[in-house]
Amino acid sequence: MQTSSHAVAGHAVFETALGFMGIAWSEAGLTRLCLPQRNRDAVERRLLRHAGIAGQAARPEPQWVTELIASIKAYAAGEDVDFSAVPVDLAGVDDFRLAIYDAARKLAFGETTTYGELARRAGHAGLARETGAALGANPVPLIIPCHRILAAGGKIGGFSAPGGSTTKEKMLAMEGVRVGPPPSAQVSFGF
Structure with a gap:
């Protein structure tokens, strides 16, 4: 990076x-x-x-x-795309956020983890809440796949993009990840 x-x-x-x-x-x-x-x-x-x-x-x-x-x-369009090689310019981002973003970029299409586990992987065990705040400030979502980070217990957690956690859930569903109760109707992608 x-x-x-x-x-x-x-x-x-x-x-x-x-x-x-x-x-x-x-x-x-x-x-x-x-x-x-x-x-x-x-x-x-x-x-x-x-x-x-x-x-x-x-x-x-x-x-x-x-x-x-x-x-x-x-x-x-629903294809499995790997964005891990995309160059990102994170000028001015502090070392904690850089570590969190680097750990998040290692998550593959359809792979999820929790805020706490991501913090641990980034070398900052115990900082789940701070990890959530760092991901909320992510300037390049999708490339740094913050939508793949879930709250404790597999709950959806927050998402700062337009549409909030509904958008996060739709993106995860596109990747084959189901969070929460099974959908009762076909998923709409109207962001």
Whole structure:
């Protein structure tokens, strides 16, 4: 993971099977990922709220960005995609969060763990609540798969993306993970 300070080099908003998503990147890697929303403008507004994104001239997307967008679209269509090699630029992120994010990135498609177990794997046993707070501040969900972290007892836990824990549960269901009671009706993917 890259941790040096880099200005945002570009951003993109694109449509997936789940709705509109957005990403921003620097020369060093991905700096922001916005999970699905119903319209392009909502995602664009979320990206623009973050420093360094507004008012940039359009630049060609680097090849890795083009490939990442294709991979995100494939994931949204239900494919098993491994995002562990995507470069991320986590400039300004403290060592605790970097350790938590690094441990989370090791979780494969459909693999879950608890906040407490993730804290232990990251070398911070006993800091489940702080781990939850770190994941709530995750700038690149999906790439750092915070949706795969559950509360104690296998409960869904919180999720800071649009749609909250409902979105988290839908993403897990796409990966074949069932949390809570069995669904009584077909799952809708309207984020």
